[in-house]
Amino acid sequence: MRVAAARLPGVNDSGSCVDGAAERLLGVATDVAGHHPLPWVAAPLLGADRVLDLCCGTGPLADHLPAGRWIGLDAVPGPRRPLLRGAPTSIPLRDNAVDGLAMMLVLPRLPDLDAVFAEVRRVLRPGGTLVLLVPSASVRSLRELRAARLLGPVHRTGWPHRSALDRAGWLLQAADFAVLGDDRVSFALPVPDADGARRLVADLPRAGLWPPGAPADVLATASARLAGRAGAGVVLPVPLRRIVARR
Numbered sequence: 001m002r003v004a005a006a007r008l009p010g011v012n013d014s015g016s017c018v019d020g021a022a023e024r025l026l027g028v029a030t031d032v033a034g035h036h037p038l039p040w041v042a043a044p045l046l047g048a049d050r051v052l053d054l055c056c057g058t059g060p061l062a063d064h065l066p067a068g069r070w071i072g073l074d075a076v077p078g079p080r081r082p083l084l085r086g087a088p089t090s091i092p093l094r095d096n097a098v099d100g101l102a103m104m105l106v107l108p109r110l111p112d113l114d115a116v117f118a119e120v121r122r123v124l125r126p127g128g129t130l131v132l133l134v135p136s137a138s139v140r141s142l143r144e145l146r147a148a149r150l151l152g153p154v155h156r157t158g159w160p161h162r163s164a165l166d167r168a169g170w171l172l173q174a175a176d177f178a179v180l181g182d183d184r185v186s187f188a189l190p191v192p193d194a195d196g197a198r199r200l201v202a203d204l205p206r207a208g209l210w211p212p213g214a215p216a217d218v219l220a221t222a223s224a225r226l227a228g229r230a231g232a233g234v235v236l237p238v239p240l241r242r243i244v245a246r247r
Helices: 021-028 037-045 060-064 113-123 142-151 168-174 194-207 216-229
Strands: 051-054 070-074 083-085 098-104 124-135 178-190 235-246
Touching: 021 037, 021 060, 021 178, 021 194, 037 060, 037 098, 037 124, 037 178, 037 235, 051 060, 060 070, 098 113, 113 124, 124 168, 142 216, 142 235, 168 178, 168 235, 194 216
Parallel strands: 051 070, 051 098, 070 083, 098 124
Antiparallel strands: 124 235, 178 235
8 A cells, every 4th residue: 555755855856865964874783883874885886887875865875885886866966976867667777777776765765666667677777786775664673672672653654665674585586677686784873962862863764774755743742852861872673684685
């Protein structure tokens, strides 16, 4: 079932983040070993000659790929080059134009996945690598369970395609991609004080880590509760899935 998403500042019609929220949060999120998400996403694409970053937003993935191999696509101009103007359902590239393609924190926000996957198959050459990064709504640890109880039902409504969270691999298989890997890592975002907690709750839907259409009352409750728990050493778990597939 599709849920109409409310328009958020910084989120364009293609579902990508254009105000830098994703770049801000992915830049400070760390796993238990201190690693960040962006190198993890980039790793399967390091051997590709040309990588299309679909709905790239501000394009933070470009800094983690070899120079000259990144091509960003979004509906509005961004700070990094080269950048194409376009939508994920109408990519301005020829057939088989790239051998790597990334979609970070955007798949659950797109309204027409059939059309998106058709364009991805068209521009990604046979044997090319597709990497998805999506939030995970499932709970896998005590820390994640405590966060879910604290924040309430933030993941339950507001996604145009909630199935593209923990069932993204199944969606890829249904779209005729061979899934090579489906890994889940729980990253953490610092919550040092109450103001930081409120800024974090405002940024999470913009970044694609929470649903863009999450109800205002749910976000208000989450903001108040997280602000009440904020302090030195406090973190918010943000579990992510990286799915690697082949055309």
